[in-house]
Amino acid sequence: MARSKGNTGNWLMTYSDMVTLLLVFFVLLYVLTPGVDQSVFDNFISYFQSSIGVMEQPATISSRGDQIEEVRDEIAAEWIDFSDFLEQHGLSSHVEIENTDDGIKITLSDSLTFNSGSAELLPAAQIVLAEIAGVFGESVSFTEVQGHTDDVPISQNSFFISNWHLGAARAVSVVEFVRDRSILAPDMFKASSFGEYRPVAPNTTPEGRRQNRRVEIYVSYARMVEINQNVSPFLFDFAEPGETQ
Structure with missing residues (x-):
């Protein structure tokens, strides 16, 4: 990564x-x-x-950078087997893993996860999500799943009334599947939808629309969150004269 x-x-x-x-x-x-x-x-x-x-800080600017690199290396090590699994099964082009401030983001392509207009997970998606659930350990503090769509309007005979609803249903499907197969408590998951309103590519081409139809899984790690919360370089402590700091 x-x-x-x-x-x-x-x-x-x-x-x-x-x-x-x-x-x-x-x-x-x-x-x-x-x-x-x-x-x-x-x-x-x-x-x-x-x-x-x-006041003495938990980490200076330079040591904070070292801590971030150390934790990111630890996180990357946890996902090595998953990356190898994707390569062995020819799924690397459908799943992207990248660093975030609090952990990692996993992007699943639409062709892997759902049929058009559906929120029912495809068999290939279930296999990948089961592997993801197996990686989740006690170091994971929170997981948010976001559903994204293209800007093609929902058909009139669809069960969903908007792309927002479709994205939300897909996010919930992923959350429920992963939650049932991981050690994380239900309150450590969140499902959300941005519908068509957070595109990563223009919706003017079939390829652009394909890229926009995706599921993003944001995995936060407790140590990364803690490091990022301690970013103030100076904290002044006003104590009474003679008191030790």
């Missing part, structure tokens, strides 16, 4: 300079205030030295 490049932290130098200048500015204002004696000034400086600081 492709790897994304880590962000550089060059902007932190400018940010830290700005914070330092602001501190100096307010110290000067305080010093120039009439009636401030030496003891008050000393207490003021002591307060800033003891109470304002950058």
Whole structure:
């Protein structure tokens, strides 16, 4: 799977300079205030030295990038057997796996999953989804399945009244199938539909419409979510003078 490049932290130098200048500015204002004696000034400086600081972060910018790469390598290792399975059965062209911020995204083509206008899983889709369910382990924190369609209107005699409904029914079919075969609890799944409104290709050609008819499975991993939640480079802790940080 492709790897994304880590962000550089060059902007932190400018940010830290700005914070330092602001501190100096307010110290000067305080010093120039009439009636401030030496003891008050000393207490003021002591307060800033003891109470304002950058709290220790779970990860610096550089180490966060290393953590992301490490977790992505672990996730990729979990899906190696699945990738081999796809190649052995000639299904690689129907299934795409890529990295996301919180884990991975699996895209299933329409030709693999459903017949036209139907939400009933094809046998080939059931085989692939059973393999996916087998990969899901305790490290998976959440899974969202999205149904997407082309912009061809639903036929009048269809069971579904719109492409939104068709996409939703397909997403639910995938969720129910995978849920019944994985160790994940039902509340760790979500089914949603974007109908025809999130195309990945123009709907002006048969090939474009084929690409737009798809199911996307977003798999979130707890460690990736945790790393991405701890992205603030600075957190200032205002404690009482003399308290330890």
